[in-house]
Amino acid sequence: MRHGSWLLAGACALALGAQAARVSAQTPEELFRQGVAALQSGAHDDAIAHFELLADRGFVHPDASYDRASAYVKRAASSAARPGDLGRAAAALSETLLLRPSDTAAETALERVRSEIARRRAREGASALMLQKRLSRAIVELLPENVWALSAAAGAFFLTVGLAVLRVAKRPQLRLAALTTASFAALVLCTAAALTFAARHYRRTLTPAVVVVTEARLLDARGAPVTSQQGTSGVVALPEGARVDIVEQHGSLVRVAWGTVEGFVTQGQLRSLQEPR
Numbered sequence: 500m501r502h503g504s505w506l507l508a509g510a511c512a513l514a515l516g517a518q519a520a521r522v523s524a525q526t527p528e529e530l531f532r533q534g535v536a537a538l539q540s541g542a543h544d545d546a547i548a549h550f551e552l553l554a555d556r557g558f559v560h561p562d563a564s565y566d567r568a569s570a571y572v573k574r575a576a577s578s579a580a581r582p583g584d585l586g587r588a589a590a591a592l593s594e595t596l597l598l599r600p601s602d603t604a605a606e607t608a609l610e611r612v613r614s615e616i617a618r619r620r621a622r623e624g625a626s627a628l629m630l631q632k633r634l635s636r637a638i639v640e641l642l643p644e645n646v647w648a649l650s651a652a653a654g655a656f657f658l659t660v661g662l663a664v665l666r667v668a669k670r671p672q673l674r675l676a677a678l679t680t681a682s683f684a685a686l687v688l689c690t691a692a693a694l695t696f697a698a699r700h701y702r703r704t705l706t707p708a709v710v711v712v713t714e715a716r717l718l719d720a721r722g723a724p725v726t727s728q729q730g731t732s733g734v735v736a737l738p739e740g741a742r743v744d745i746v747e748q749h750g751s752l753v754r755v756a757w758g759t760v761e762g763f764v765t766q767g768q769l770r771s772l773q774e775p776r
Contacts, residue, residue: 706771
């Protein structure tokens with residue numbers, strides 16, 4: 500009997516090893532197709548496993564992120580729902596929009612997920628936390644970084660033209676037009692260049708992430724809970740699905756910024772977003 504148990508255990512280990520080898524040998528395209536097939540058949544756990552494995556392997560594609568979100572949304576609406584499913588769906592949809600900003604379907608789906616999170620929080624008596632962005636960050640995000648850069652280049656071009664015309668023009672009307680053009684172009688150049696550098700700074704120093712737990716309690720640098728008396732205007736926890744920026748990491752704690760609110764949360768409460776390469 501004892502030898503039989505050892506043989507059975509060995510056979511199971513060999514089978515699991517062979518299965519793991521087959522999975523590791525699969526290409527990203529094969530994993531994606533299997534994930535889509537599992538999603539279409541209603542096997543939400545299998546679909547999530549395939550799409551999460553793709554993400555773990557560094558596979559970045561908006562369709563994979565969108566389908567991962569769909570799998571989490573469908574599981575959240577089923578009897579097999581798990582805490583954080585909607586937050587992970589919001590993270591996947593936010594990632595989709597980073598990779599494909601013009602995806603209106605993902606934008607609409609993200610709004611619905613966040614609305615469902617807000618509805619569930621209200622039903623449970625949790626307060627609705629309003630995001631208030633810093634004014635500087637809100638101005639920078641009015642336009643993409645490349646648009647600010649192109650605006651700065653256009654300002655530099657018209658400033659050069661205005662100064663050149665001003666140098667050679669003799670007629671007072673032409674000199675006035677050139678001076679006006681050069682002055683306005685200099686203002687555009689300085690403003691757009693500053694906003695370009697600010698956007699570049701945010702992109703290189705901050706990592707976008709989403710809260711994937713019911714609530715992420717804010718902590719101080721020592722890991723103690725932050726209370727409203729410590730200057731957080733009553734906000735002591737970040738809601739599921741909230742988009743935050745990771746500022747820095749201290750061991751298992753990461754400092755995050757959510758609008759005007761900053762604090763530490765544990766790393767496992769967040770899902771970092773893949774950005775375009």
